[in-house]
Amino acid sequence: MKTDRAIEEIMLGMVREKAIEMYSETIVSYGIDPSNYGAIPDPDGYAKITGPCGDTAEMFVRMRNGTVEQVTFNTDGCMFSIAACSVAAEMAEGKPFPRCVGINQSAILKRLEKMPADHEHCALLAAMTLQKALRQCIDKQKEEEQAERETTETTG
Numbered sequence: 001m002k003t004d005r006a007i008e009e010i011m012l013g014m015v016r017e018k019a020i021e022m023y024s025e026t027i028v029s030y031g032i033d034p035s036n037y038g039a040i041p042d043p044d045g046y047a048k049i050t051g052p053c054g055d056t057a058e059m060f061v062r063m064r065n066g067t068v069e070q071v072t073f074n075t076d077g078c079m080f081s082i083a084a085c086s087v088a089a090e091m092a093e094g095k096p097f098p099r100c101v102g103i104n105q106s107a108i109l110k111r112l113e114k115m116p117a118d119h120e121h122c123a124l125l126a127a128m129t130l131q132k133a134l135r136q137c138i139d140k141q142k143e144e145e146q147a148e149r150e151t152t153e154t155t156g
């Protein structure tokens with residue numbers, strides 16, 4: 001006789017298979033078990049955006065020498081937004097900043113393969129939040145360079 005736990009696992013497996021049929025393996029895998037979830041303490045870039053659906057995404061970015069070293073996210077949104085934020089974070093990590101400009105809604109949708117049309121806005125939320133956090137990194141970098149120039153000018 002199967003235990004309650006074994007029955008639960010069979011049921012979850014069936015639900016997962018059905019979800020993969022309806023959407024994609026990528027959406028279901030990242031939506032259920034996302035990479036890059038969480039916060040970075042004292043990040044170089046941070047953004048928090050609430051989409052028209054009322055859900056919020058946050059992105060945290062760590063830069064090193066013009067390269068995106070680490071990206072993490074939090075969201076109270078749906079499974080599709082979790083998947084979208086997770087792949088967006090992965091797509092940015094390890095890339096020089098200029099190459100991250102192309103991580104937009106359509107690039108995220110392409111990576112997720114079979115996003116339902118009524119959830120395409122979840123990918124837009126992920127893209128906008130990532131881009132805003134990246135811009136903050138660049139602004140911070142410019143401010144630091146400016147401060148350094150001023151210090152050099154003052155000290156001669």
Ligand code: FES
Pocket residue numbers: 051053054055077078079080081119121122125
């Ligand atoms: Fe709100 Fe997906 S983020 S429905």
